[in-house]
Amino acid sequence: MPQLDFLISAATPFNLLLAVAGVVAGTVIGALPGLTATMAVAVLVPFTFGMPPASGLIALGAIYTGAIYGGAYSAILLNTPGTPSAIATTFEGYPMAKRGDGDLAITLACIASVVGGLVGALFLLLLAPPLAAVALRFGPVEYFWLAIFGLTLIASLSEGSLLKGALGGCLGVILSTIGTAEVGGDIRYTGDFKSLLGGIEVVPALIGLYCVPVLIDMVATADPHLRLKEKLAGYRLGEALRLACGSKWNVARSSLIGTVVGILPGAGGSIASLVSYAEARRSSPRSANFGHGEPDGLIASESANNATVGGGLIPTLVLGIPGTPPDAVILGALMVQGVRSGPALFSVQSQIVYTFIYGLFIATILMLPIGLLIGRHAFRSLIAIPKAILVPAVAFLTVIGAYAVQNSENDVLQMVLLGIAGWGLSRFGFSASPIVLGLILGPIAEAGFVQGTLIGGAKGSVLAEFFTRPISVAIICLIVLSLFYPLVLQRKRLPAMRRQSGPAQ
Amino acid sequence: MNRSTKLFFAAAAAVALAGQAAAAYPEKTVNYIIAFGPGGESDVSARLQEPFFRKLTNQTVAIQYKAGAGGAATWSQLNGMPADGYTIVGTNLPHLILQPLEKDVGYKTDDIDTVYWFHYTPDAIIVPVASPLKTLKDLVEAAKKSPGTITFSGSGTNSANHLAQRRFDKMAGIKTTYVPFKGTGASNTALLGSQVTGSWGYTTVRMMLGEQVRCLAVAMESRHPKIPDCPTFKELGYDLVGGAYRGIAVPKSTPRQIKQQVSDLIGKINKTPEFVAKMEAAGFAMLDIDLARTAEFMARKKSEYEALAKEMGIVRK
Amino acid sequence: MSGRPNRDWRGIAGAAGFVLIGAAVLYFSKDFSRLGAVFPRTIGWAMVLFALACILWAWLRPGAGVEAAKGSMLRRAALALAMLGWALLLKVVGFLASGAVAFVLLMLVANYDRWTPRRALGYLSLAAALLGGMYVIFRFGLHVPLPAGALI
Numbered sequence: 001m002p003q004l005d006f007l008i009s010a011a012t013p014f015n016l017l018l019a020v021a022g023v024v025a026g027t028v029i030g031a032l033p034g035l036t037a038t039m040a041v042a043v044l045v046p047f048t049f050g051m052p053p054a055s056g057l058i059a060l061g062a063i064y065t066g067a068i069y070g071g072a073y074s075a076i077l078l079n080t081p082g083t084p085s086a087i088a089t090t091f092e093g094y095p096m097a098k099r100g101d102g103d104l105a106i107t108l109a110c111i112a113s114v115v116g117g118l119v120g121a122l123f124l125l126l127l128a129p130p131l132a133a134v135a136l137r138f139g140p141v142e143y144f145w146l147a148i149f150g151l152t153l154i155a156s157l158s159e160g161s162l163l164k165g166a167l168g169g170c171l172g173v174i175l176s177t178i179g180t181a182e183v184g185g186d187i188r189y190t191g192d193f194k195s196l197l198g199g200i201e202v203v204p205a206l207i208g209l210y211c212v213p214v215l216i217d218m219v220a221t222a223d224p225h226l227r228l229k230e231k232l233a234g235y236r237l238g239e240a241l242r243l244a245c246g247s248k249w250n251v252a253r254s255s256l257i258g259t260v261v262g263i264l265p266g267a268g269g270s271i272a273s274l275v276s277y278a279e280a281r282r283s284s285p286r287s288a289n290f291g292h293g294e295p296d297g298l299i300a301s302e303s304a305n306n307a308t309v310g311g312g313l314i315p316t317l318v319l320g321i322p323g324t325p326p327d328a329v330i331l332g333a334l335m336v337q338g339v340r341s342g343p344a345l346f347s348v349q350s351q352i353v354y355t356f357i358y359g360l361f362i363a364t365i366l367m368l369p370i371g372l373l374i375g376r377h378a379f380r381s382l383i384a385i386p387k388a389i390l391v392p393a394v395a396f397l398t399v400i401g402a403y404a405v406q407n408s409e410n411d412v413l414q415m416v417l418l419g420i421a422g423w424g425l426s427r428f429g430f431s432a433s434p435i436v437l438g439l440i441l442g443p444i445a446e447a448g449f450v451q452g453t454l455i456g457g458a459k460g461s462v463l464a465e466f467f468t469r470p471i472s473v474a475i476i477c478l479i480v481l482s483l484f485y486p487l488v489l490q491r492k493r494l495p496a497m498r499r500q501s502g503p504a505q
Numbered sequence: 506m507n508r509s510t511k512l513f514f515a516a517a518a519a520v521a522l523a524g525q526a527a528a529a530y531p532e533k534t535v536n537y538i539i540a541f542g543p544g545g546e547s548d549v550s551a552r553l554q555e556p557f558f559r560k561l562t563n564q565t566v567a568i569q570y571k572a573g574a575g576g577a578a579t580w581s582q583l584n585g586m587p588a589d590g591y592t593i594v595g596t597n598l599p600h601l602i603l604q605p606l607e608k609d610v611g612y613k614t615d616d617i618d619t620v621y622w623f624h625y626t627p628d629a630i631i632v633p634v635a636s637p638l639k640t641l642k643d644l645v646e647a648a649k650k651s652p653g654t655i656t657f658s659g660s661g662t663n664s665a666n667h668l669a670q671r672r673f674d675k676m677a678g679i680k681t682t683y684v685p686f687k688g689t690g691a692s693n694t695a696l697l698g699s700q701v702t703g704s705w706g707y708t709t710v711r712m713m714l715g716e717q718v719r720c721l722a723v724a725m726e727s728r729h730p731k732i733p734d735c736p737t738f739k740e741l742g743y744d745l746v747g748g749a750y751r752g753i754a755v756p757k758s759t760p761r762q763i764k765q766q767v768s769d770l771i772g773k774i775n776k777t778p779e780f781v782a783k784m785e786a787a788g789f790a791m792l793d794i795d796l797a798r799t800a801e802f803m804a805r806k807k808s809e810y811e812a813l814a815k816e817m818g819i820v821r822k
Numbered sequence: 823m824s825g826r827p828n829r830d831w832r833g834i835a836g837a838a839g840f841v842l843i844g845a846a847v848l849y850f851s852k853d854f855s856r857l858g859a860v861f862p863r864t865i866g867w868a869m870v871l872f873a874l875a876c877i878l879w880a881w882l883r884p885g886a887g888v889e890a891a892k893g894s895m896l897r898r899a900a901l902a903l904a905m906l907g908w909a910l911l912l913k914v915v916g917f918l919a920s921g922a923v924a925f926v927l928l929m930l931v932a933n934y935d936r937w938t939p940r941r942a943l944g945y946l947s948l949a950a951a952l953l954g955g956m957y958v959i960f961r962f963g964l965h966v967p968l969p970a971g972a973l974i
Contacts (some may be wrong), residue, residue, distance in 0.1 A: 042543055044569070049556055055642045136698035142685075163876040164833065167840050170869040174847055177862050180574040183662055186858035187608060189850060194581060194611040198573020212905065219901050220893030222934035242772045265694050320713045321694050328690065335713070335787060336552040342715045372791045388933035388945060392925045393952055395905060399912070399921070400960060400968075406578075407538075410968055414907040420902050428836030429888045443687075446861045449686050453857070455701065458656045458682040 003354065006314035010358035011273055018051075018059040023370050030073075031378065033080040033394070033400010034207045037067035038325040045333045053337045054352045058359030060333065062079075064326050065117050065309045065364055069267060069371055070304055072109040076102060077382050078394060080211035081302035084202060084440060085308065087433060088277040088301035091157075095293035097226050103379050107240040108295055109302045112251065115128025115244075116303030117364035119255035120262065120310025124317075125357050125405025129346065131252065132318035135263045140418040140455065141466050143266065144448025145475040147441040150271055152479050153278045154434045165434045168425075172438020173445070175200050182443065183450040195410040204402035204415040204437055209432040211398050211420020223391065226383060231235065237372070243295045250280050250296050251303050258304030262311025268324040269305035270440055282485060299479065311359065317341050317353060530590055530766045531564045531778040538586075538594045539567050540576035545689055546626055546709055546789075547595045547751060553783050557774045574610065575661055576600050581611025588756040590763040598750035599665055602810040606820050607663060612648050614807065620764050621771040622752035622794035622802060624784060628669040628705035628745070630657075631733070633699050634717055641722045646681035646702070654702040657683040658692040663819055665749035666692075666705040668810075669724065671817050676743050707748055708732060712788035717746075724748055731785055750792065752799075752808075769795035830880040832888055837876035844869035900931045917968040918957060925949045 009015070022044075029040040040063050048056030070084030076093035089109065096105040109502040123131060128442070138146075151169050158165025178189045179199025190196040218225055244251060256274035261272035280300035281290045292298050312323030313330075322328035334341060344351050402415035422432050456465030466472065535558075539547050550569050558566045571579045586592045604610045629639065638644050659666030662685045665724045666773045670683045682699055686692040688709060696704040697717060704710065706796045708729050711720045720735035721744060722747045728737055738745035753771050755764060772795050774780055781791055814820050847866035851859045891898075908924035929945055961968055 002832040047557065074696055091907040120718035139695065139698055141922050163879060166872045167869060167876060170872065172866050173865050174862065183857060185867045186854045188854060188858065190860060196613060214899055216898045219932045266691060296731045320695060321690050332543055332548050335549050340715065388929050389948055390931035393927055394929035396921065396925065396956065399908060400956065407569055412912055416905045416909045427832065427888060427891060429833045430836060447687055449861060450857050451686065454682055454684045455656050458654050477664035
């Protein structure tokens with residue numbers, strides 16, 4: 001049976017070595033704030049040119065999935081997403097770490113990532129062509145509504161104040177308009193600074209808004225940055241497994257959401273983890289705990305973002321359209337190797353594709369022992385490092401990370417300024433996540449809006465274009481639900497609360 | 506030592522030094538900066554060059570991406586980069602000429618010193634294979650019947666795709682709607698999903714998407730060797746030849762000798778048959794405009810694009 | 823009830839700032855093309871409306887909002903300034919030079935333990951190792967051209 005042959009060729013010693021090396025390299029790079037999965041893949045592409053295509057792909061896939069997982073480390077330990085996909089991981093991961101459950105969080109993130117990655121790879125293996133066709137049904141209008149959905153989720157997720165979250169999101173969207181408009185070519189809000197012509201890069205902004213405030217507050221007191229609840233023994237693997245099993249619907253659902261969102265070209269891990277986090281919160285019996293270190297939220301975010309690895313490869317391999325930014329790099333590498341993507345890839349060059357997919361499975365499974373090992377060491381070392389070294393070292397990483405995105409000193413300056421501003425805003429009650437998510441979703445929403453308007457205008461009715469397409473209608477319903485659900489919840493809770501406080505009066 | 510011996514040694518030393526300098530480039534890794542994001546045509550052509558670069562020089566090329574403002578973010582900083590031949594930047598036409606015409610982007614066309622133009626991607630009209638439009642004639646007729654309803658996706662505003670759309674509209678006397686997308690990937694997604702009628706793309710798009718699309722016409726002098734079934738605009742009666750041109754530039758202050766070395770190196774890669782075969786298989790069309798001829802090439806292109814830009818009303822200021 | 827109601831003054835102040843930002847966004851959008859202006863203007867208006875609603879909400883609903891920052895503001899400011907200086911000097915003096923100075927400064931700001939010669943030596947050598955090691959990895963391993971500047 002050919003499939004068995006492919007599995008065997010994926011498990012050759014050379015390919016296994018590549019998978020291990022890739023996962024290790026990817027995890028380490030993804031863990032460093034500022035170094036993204038895209039960068040990790042791009043940097044290592046040249047090394048793959050000397051290898052047979054399938055092996056090269058396995059190496060790249062392993063790095064990619066390792067990097068997406070690695071982003072959870074700094075999210076949990078430093079409240080800084082290591083990659084944009086890990087933004088939603090900070091919501092629960094950091095509070096867990098502050099509470100003393102950092103080691104549990106890391107182990108949980110590993111398990112969730114592995115399961116998510118496997119689910120995504122499974123869909124890639126079995127359902128790639130039909131799913132790719134689904135991805136094509138999403139046009140500019142659908143992307144617009146999807147981005148709006150993401151933005152409303154931000155507001156509804158904001159701890160404490162819906163309005164403050166909305167304001168943060170608006171600020172993020174405005175920041176995303178700075179620079180040259182993709183559509184129309186206007187130069188907006190640059191204040192005649194040439195350095196702002198390219199706009200504000202997401203990754204430096206992300207590092208600045210998340211990490212710099214953490215550093216600022218770290219130096220303010222002598223307390224250790226993180227502490228441990230119990231003595232550092234074992235991996236708390238049993239505990240983590242129990243939590244994950246107890247949350248299996250959450251894991252399954254989040255992995256599914258991650259795969260589906262990953263299939264949509266241009267929508268990546270950040271959106272996937274955000275949506276599955278929001279959904280986990282909505283359906284959890286412990287939704288009041290969210291934001292204070294609820295494992296379910298962490299599981300949701302991490303399984304979703306690793307599922308985008310497999311999901312994103314679907315349009316990449318089937319259609320020749322990158323599902324996520326690292327996929328664009330992988331596609332380029334494929335082109336150079338002479339591997340043409342498209343339906344033919346699955347029939348004529350099936351040896352390459354299937355060997356690669358099985359290799360991805362293997363790499364994802366290997367991520368469990370490797371991830372746990374690296375995670376434990378990362379955690380141990382971070383706990384042990386005195387602040388006097390930790391602060392400069394992390395600051396150093398933020399500077400390099402911001403610089404390395406585009407080899408631009410300007411990005412470093414933007415990072416620091418945004419960081420200081422972010423700290424200031426948090427003193428007034430505005431948190432970083434809405435701003436960063438606004439920055440990421442703004443361009444998607446605007447592009448979808450303008451393109452939809454042009455297409456609708458050509459077809460005769462802009463309104464019809466935006467409001468009558470079936471998928472759009474479905475997303476609009478989701479938006480309405482997500483806006484009103486908190487209010488409905490409030491109303492449900494009120495009588496229960498009154499009942500509780502009744503007898504006491 | 507008498508005078509003639511001294512002179513001999515001096516001359517020998519000079520020759521040796523010159524030879525050293527000439528043979529020495531490149532002595533270390535060369536930074537190759539792409540002014541766009543990964544995965545695009547500029548990236549792919551650079552990655553195709555890379556192994557040949559390595560074979561010819563025993564040095565590596567470090568490809569970096571510095572995207573922003575349609576390339577202007579990098580080009581406006583080009584002349585501030587190290588001028589020792591170890592930083593080379595990919596340049597694109599019509600961007601280099603059109604961008605400064607439209608607005609203040611931080612550089613002027615003459616600031617950018619391209620030492621070699623090594624390929625272009627010819628414009629092409631692409632439609633999904635299931636489209637009712639089978640020939641260019643079908644398209645023109647449909648457009649004349651209902652002006653403005655035919656939509657074309659393309660990469661960017663006032664880019665090569667956009668320019669081609671405007672030029673052709675004028676030539677054929679029709680009105681179509683151009684919908685800009687962020688990059689070829691997004692433009693292709695819209696095309697495949699039939700969100701738009703068709704796409705103003707390049708021959709590379711046709712090669713990448715293969716059987717899923719049909720090419721209605723290409724803007725070349727003669728048909729592309731790898732796409733023999735797609736007629737040229739010229740055959741069909743429209744004088745449309747052009748596309749996006751790509752070259753390699755160095756900072757203006759780079760010494761002439763080093764510029765020559767860079768130009769020669771790129772030229773050598775460009776003439777390697779294996780390289781040409783790979784480029785053409787991907788849909789690129791080769792060009793060999795070396796350092797000696799870039800000035801004349803740019804002058805020609807400048808007058809061509811400036812005339813077009815004025816006609817289209819792109820020139821603001 | 824005793825005294826003034828406990829209002830989220832900071833939130834109100836912040837929201838007021840957002841009203842100003844929104845107004846600025848709207849003002850500066852006057853030169854944009856039709857398509858280019860739609861989004862910024864919509865968001866600008868949304869910002870103003872949300873901010874006003876936020877002020878209203880905070881006024882009507884007593885609640886303390888974010889508590890005051892604990893700990894040393896001086897050290898916080900020092901960190902912010904050190905990082906700002908680092909970012910600005912990066913291009914001028916280069917990566918290693920600015921990095922070394924910034925590293926040492928940040929070490930001083932973040933340190934709460936007593937400075938013994940042993941500790942100082944240990945930290946400084948660690949700093950040198952980290953700085954040097956990272957430089958090598960990024961410059962030669964990952965091919966990131968770190969800023970050269972006047973020194974290195």
